[in-house]
Amino acid sequence: MMVPGQRDQPIPSFGDRATEVRNAVLADAVAGVAPRWVATPHSTKEVASVLKAANEQGLAVVARGTARRLSWGQPPNRVDIVLDTTSLSGVIEHVAGDLVVAVGAGTRLDELQSVLARAGQRLALDGEHGDSTIGGLIANAVSGPSRLLYGTLRDLLIGVTFVRGDGVIAKAGGKVVKNVAGYDIGKLLHGSWGTLAVITEAILRLHPVPPAQRWVTIQVDDPSRTGELVQRVLHSQLVPTAIELDRTPSGSSLLTVMLEGIEAGVRTRADSVSILLGNGAVSSESQPDMWGKPPAAAGDYLLRLTTEVAALPLLLDAVTEASGATGLPMHIRGSVGVGSMLASLPSDASSDKIGAFLDTLRRKSNRWGGTVVVLDAPLPVVRSIDTWGPVQALDLMRSVKVGFDPARVLSPGRFVGGI
């Protein structure tokens, strides 16, 4: 790791004197790359000042929320400024009657949820993301089990204010759920990993908190049987909120179906799901331990595997095969009802073995119609692996990047194709 911060240098101010700036310390490193300063703007305008200064001075900027996923992706080519978004926080406006909230991008999800809960509402993003910021969750396209029913933040984000890489403040969408005026830039920023713009405010669509929830779980180790059970629930009329699989490296698998609604309805539907799943299904009012948690321990490789829902067994078989060939055990956990799962590989896996594992899966991935992406990987191995795999329409993406961030100020090198 590089040595951070020329400590004796005077601390610069980036256009707007109000913005706090301090020298970076070791803990501010971004995937092993040391920044020089940490700037903490309090408003969209202050963010713009920092980015304008960065453009003028040729500095690279990485936006940081609570740093839960700051190590994701390739290490940036360079970082001068870490832009700390956590002071862009707080609920700006919650109109309960409209089921809409406007919130600063640096607000933590758990803070937002607790404000909403007072009105019996929630942002339909579950999982272990409470200590993440809204901006970070949008930027990294993070989702939870209930995406089966409610979609992801892509579907819940109805308005967004942001500062483009070139320092220009702009917004898209608005405060109403139904709106087709102009391009939907929010969708472009969702999953852009901080390489196009710094999100400063988000307007989100909300849902009422349902009166009751239930989880029905069954142990099912055989991949084709797993696939069959997923299909049964998916094609039923029971409207599950989530269908999740937790499959350990040994192949031991728990399939869990979540139901929400009124008490009487949830109980009846849970009984019906139990019948569909067959002998051994257990219905409970509390969620399983693993619910919404990533399968990886700190330092592990974290991957995202996707598939057409009906082709799940092919993917699971291919994983078993790749594990056999490389000796790398993989833990899979995620939304089999939509075909998007997280997966982990052990932190000490060599780059050769990881490469072989990825190759084996990607070569066959057209059989299940999915992709294999490495989200997070230990240093320095990450530099020697193809974390993204094949990417569609890369030229168009590069042109979009050039438009938003012509000087490549924002997180250079972290995203697909070296963007």
Added chain:
Amino acid sequence: MAEIDILAQQLRSALGDGAVISDWQRRRTYECDGLAQYKVTPALVVVAENAEQIAETVRACDQASVPFVARGSGTGLSGGALPHADGVLIVTSKLRRIHEIDWVNLRAVVEPGVINLDVTKAATPYGYYYAPDPSSQQVCSLGGNVAENSGGAHCLKYGFTTNHITGIELITPRGEKVQLGGKAPDVPGYDLLGVVVGSEGTLGIATEITLRLTRSPETVRTLLAGFSSTDDAGAAVSAIIGAGVIPAAIEMMDALAIEAAEAAVHCGYPAGAQAVLVVELDGPAIEVAHAVDEVQRHCREHGSEEIRIAKDDGERALIWRGRKSAFAAVGRISPDYIVQDGVIPRTALPEVLQRIRDLAQAHGVRVANVFHAGDGNLHPLVLFDDAIEGQAERAEQLSGEIVTLCIEFGGSITGEHGVGADKVKYMQLMFTDDDLDTMQLVRCAFDPDGLSNPGKVFPTPRMCGEAPRRHRVALDSQKTDLTGRP
């Protein structure tokens, strides 16, 4: 020979005579879409047979720097498919193949000219349907739906077109074929699909569409409630949503709209009602039964004296017939009308409806309201008679004031019909120059020469090199680095 004639000749030899229309009378039949007050005869019309022909046509346009406009069924209500006088109109209506009803994956793959309702018809035998249901669903195309991000009555619960499209094959304005998304979710890279949906044909032409199929619900209940004022009906809507019930649809009609619908289709709505709500609930039987009770309670608490619940499919269809025929029905009580499509926060409904009444009175113009109350998407129908001097102007003026009103209440100028040619003039009410510039940066990435449906969406379309100029300079100097092109 004029440039367009050279292009016509070239396309004829590439696509065959039948696909290319030069004859003025035949071109003229394509002069407008569903918004007939704008008319432009296209210089050339290509009725493509397949995706390859669309790609060929776009490539030829790109090489000749001739603008092109895609047209599906031409039912758009914002002049989105309004042709360009010097350009080629590319018609997709022959691309009507449903490639796949892949219900096991909850997907269908279709050509862009496929009619919205035909997807549902093809999926129904398997117990599935395509959720976004514009009132025009018997005639509008999926390509048009994708371009407009169309909505429908059931989008309150199920979301809009954008939430139901998982992939498209796109011919970019430079004539390249790209696939964005597919059947599986979470494709790596920027979500270009998310921007292309709703871009109104300005980022290229969709030649294949992968969409999500939705499982048919176990139970559907449809309910009709009469109220003595739109205020009461609006308050009932707020109460229903506030109670945590999310109906599949909540539609409202006011007295004038009811009168028109009654005259047209005899839907038997409650006599003397000043407003009706059509509320539909769907899902598992127990949940629906509970929700129906809740909805009835809230309607009664807000003064509804007559509530009818459809007993069978026939009664359900009758309730919907009144609503779905409303636009056409209004045509019977007024020779001309303007449909607005503004959106307001649902909680502002009573206040905004009152303001619209005041404005209408001040202008001496009648306004019928038929709209998606659940998501605040108004469709005020501003009635006038073009034959009477001054009426059209007054209607146009009022219509503009209603749009401004929607913005004042924090809403949008369009909820589903799109900006097209018609609402370009209002875009600056909603967006700053920088907001619009940002959108145009995406446009520049896809269509640097501005050939794909020019003049739509953006009030001041700019050459990509023009403003802000520094982008272009930076882009050129970085091309080798970022785009890989020389």
